[in-house]
Amino acid sequence: MNDIKEIIMELIKFRNERNWEQFHNPKDLAIAISIEANELLELFLWKNSDDAKIDKVKEELADVFAFAFLMADKYNLDVKQIVLEKIKRNGEKYPVEKAKGTAKKYDEL
Numbered sequence: 001m002n003d004i005k006e007i008i009m010e011l012i013k014f015r016n017e018r019n020w021e022q023f024h025n026p027k028d029l030a031i032a033i034s035i036e037a038n039e040l041l042e043l044f045l046w047k048n049s050d051d052a053k054i055d056k057v058k059e060e061l062a063d064v065f066a067f068a069f070l071m072a073d074k075y076n077l078d079v080k081q082i083v084l085e086k087i088k089r090n091g092e093k094y095p096v097e098k099a100k101g102t103a104k105k106y107d108e109l
Contacts, residue, residue: 036063
């Protein structure tokens with residue numbers, strides 16, 4: 001079993017033991033991802049990135065991953081496949097010869 005499937009199985013076990021699946025519809029999972037991402041972002045507010053507490057970063061990042069994995073499971077998406085597909089599409093939008101060393105959006109290259 002791959003690592004991502006193992007993580008998703010553990011998340012589902014944890015969720016189901018608490019009867020929380022009723023709260024994990026796609027809309028609420030999307031909201032939870034956004035909220036957790038903002039909690040991650042808050043760790044950097046008014047600080048240099050080096051000043052963020054790594055333990056808190058790990059905690060909030062884990063929350064983002066957890067809800068994202070649950071969302072993927074809800075739609076029967078293969079996390080590895082969708083990420084690799086997105087990397088490929090981004091490679092087409094941001095070819096190295098045009099995008100290297102610049103933060104411009106693909107339509108500005």
